[in-house]
Amino acid sequence: xxxxxxxxxxxxxxxxxxxxxxxxxxxxxxxxxxxxxxxxxxxxxxxxxxxxxxxxxxxxxxxxxxxxxxxxxxxxxxxxxxxxxxxxxxxxxxxxxxxxxxxxxxxxxxxxxxxxxxxxxxxxxxxxxxxxxxxxxxxxxxxxxxxxxxxxxxxxxxxxxxxxxxxxxxxxxxxxxxxxxxxxxxxxxxxxxxxxxxxxxxxxxxxxxxxxxxxxxxxxxxxxxxxxxxxxxxxxxxxxxxxxxxxxxxxxxxxxxxxxxxxxxxxxxxxxxxxxxxxxxxxxxxxxxxxxxxx
Amino acid sequence: xxxxxxxxxxxxxxxxxxxxxxxxxxxxxxxxxxxxxxxxxxxxxxxxxxxxxxxxxxxxxxxxxxxxxxxxxxxxxxxxxxxxxxxxxxxxxxxxxxxxxxxxxxxxxxxxxxxxxxxxxxxxxxxxxxxxxxxx
Numbered sequence: 001x002x003x004x005x006x007x008x009x010x011x012x013x014x015x016x017x018x019x020x021x022x023x024x025x026x027x028x029x030x031x032x033x034x035x036x037x038x039x040x041x042x043x044x045x046x047x048x049x050x051x052x053x054x055x056x057x058x059x060x061x062x063x064x065x066x067x068x069x070x071x072x073x074x075x076x077x078x079x080x081x082x083x084x085x086x087x088x089x090x091x092x093x094x095x096x097x098x099x100x101x102x103x104x105x106x107x108x109x110x111x112x113x114x115x116x117x118x119x120x121x122x123x124x125x126x127x128x129x130x131x132x133x134x135x136x137x138x139x140x141x142x143x144x145x146x147x148x149x150x151x152x153x154x155x156x157x158x159x160x161x162x163x164x165x166x167x168x169x170x171x172x173x174x175x176x177x178x179x180x181x182x183x184x185x186x187x188x189x190x191x192x193x194x195x196x197x198x199x200x201x202x203x204x205x206x207x208x209x210x211x212x213x214x215x216x217x218x219x220x221x222x223x224x225x226x227x228x229x230x231x232x233x234x235x236x237x238x239x240x241x242x243x244x245x246x247x248x249x250x251x252x253x254x255x256x257x258x259x260x261x262x263x264x265x266x267x268x269x270x271x272x273x274x275x276x277x278x279x280x281x282x283x284x285x286x287x288x289x290x291x292x293x294x295x
Numbered sequence: 296x297x298x299x300x301x302x303x304x305x306x307x308x309x310x311x312x313x314x315x316x317x318x319x320x321x322x323x324x325x326x327x328x329x330x331x332x333x334x335x336x337x338x339x340x341x342x343x344x345x346x347x348x349x350x351x352x353x354x355x356x357x358x359x360x361x362x363x364x365x366x367x368x369x370x371x372x373x374x375x376x377x378x379x380x381x382x383x384x385x386x387x388x389x390x391x392x393x394x395x396x397x398x399x400x401x402x403x404x405x406x407x408x409x410x411x412x413x414x415x416x417x418x419x420x421x422x423x424x425x426x427x428x429x430x431x
Contacts, residue, residue, distance in 0.1 A: 054355075058348060068334070069341050076348045079356065086359050090366055097369045100376035104383075118391065156383055163379040171372045174365040181362035188304055189355040196311060196348050203318050203340060210325040 031105035033273035033280075034164065034260065038102035040280040041253045044287040046095035048088055050190060050246050053239050055084045057193045064204035087185070094178060097171065098253070104164055165264045172261040176254060183250040190243050198236050205229035238293050245290045252283050300357040307350035314343035388424075395421040 058076040205225045212221035256279040263272045298306075321328065321336045328336070395418040402414035 061344075061348070065341060066337065069338060076345065076352050079349075079352050083352065083355060083359065087355075090359065090362065093366045093370050093373070097373040097376070100373045100380065103380045104376050106380075160379070160383060163376070167372055167376050167379075171369055174368045174372075177365040178362045178369060181358055181365075184300075185355050185358045189351050189358065192304065192307055192311075192351045192354075193348070196344055196351065199311060199315055199318070199344060202315075203337070203344075206318065206322045207337070210322045214326045 033276040035105040036280045037276040042095045042098035051087045061200045064200040179254045201232045300354045303354035310343045310347035
């Protein structure tokens with residue numbers, strides 16, 4: 001009679017544990033979309049070529065200066081070289097953050113099965129589990145081990161989700177400011193630098209055209225100069241296209257992160273996951289476009 | 296009072312426009328201007344272009360300074376996220392140490408000095424390995 005009571009109690013306990021385990025396991029979030037968005041963003045945010053383009057702009061411009069023009073643009077070259085470190089550093093910090101967020105949302109949790117088996121063996125070896133006078137029966141220890149495997153994974157997953165939520169909440173404001181700041185620099189200052197470069201190209205070739213015209217040469221030098229000017233301006237236009245694509249990448253990162261914050265309590269939400277995957281796909285397309293402009 | 300990034304951009308734009316306007320005047324009136332007048336104008340154009348460039352650089356510098364504090368906070372959070380990833384990975388080590396400690400407990404319960412010594416050495420070794428893995 002007493003044994004039946006113990007068995008009943010054990011069954012209720014095991015049933016309770018199984019229920020808890022299944023509840024925890026069912027609460028495990030699928031963070032694949034968060035990971036995909038963060039990792040893709042990280043890979044594209046750190047695009048250094050546009051910084052190099054900006055920093056080298058005064059040096060490129062020097063080619064168009066008349067030889068007699070004594071003032072060299074060193075006053076701009078040196079500060080821009082210093083800014084290169086800061087700009088690349090900003091991209092690195094942003095990419096580092098997105099990478100870490102992606103790592104935290106990574107699917108693979110450590111496989112603790114062998115460690116839990118090790119624990120069960122340790123209990124048996126120490127005489128706490130096994131046959132005879134041991135405190136825990138071998139079968140019970142084995143069943144507890146199986147439950148522990150699922151529980152550990154579930155607890156780890158919940159803890160991880162909690163960390164991700166905390167990090168997104170804490171960082172979104174900073175991410176929005178940094179990305180908006182970088183975007184502004186790219187769209188306004190990098191573009192303005194290209195405007196100046198284009199004006200230098202214009203001055204160089206228009207001088208040749210005007211000088212030729214004043215010598216009544218309308219057919220030889222001017223058409224050739226115009227073709228060359230167009231080629232040089234086309235290179236500047238390609239740099240400008242890269243800036244637009246990169247600014248668009250930054251905008252997607254900004255919007256995607258804001259979306260993460262807005263839905264931080266339901267990261268497993270299907271609609272959010274679809275949007276994040278879409279952001280990641282768009283960013284990949286934009287990045288490919290930047291690369292193709294260079295090719 | 297220091298200027299803002301937008302003010303620096305406005306000044307840069309102004310110099311660029313002036314340089315462009317002077318250039319247009321020089322090209323349109325090329326034959327009417329003397330060589331020295333053209334050179335004088337061209338020098339002024341390049342000077343203005345360089346001023347414009349300096350103000351663009353200043354604007355970018357000011358904008359970069361504006362986001363410095365936020366960058367530093369992101370760097371702090373990144374370290375926190377990396378620590379969380381490391382903690383998840385450490386669960387394995389913690390379990391290995393726990394298994395070694397259980398064996399030590401069993402040895403102590405058995406009151407067997409040789410077993411206690413062996414289990415203690417094993418627990419210390421496992422704990423050291425886990426700590427070494429944590430040290431970057």
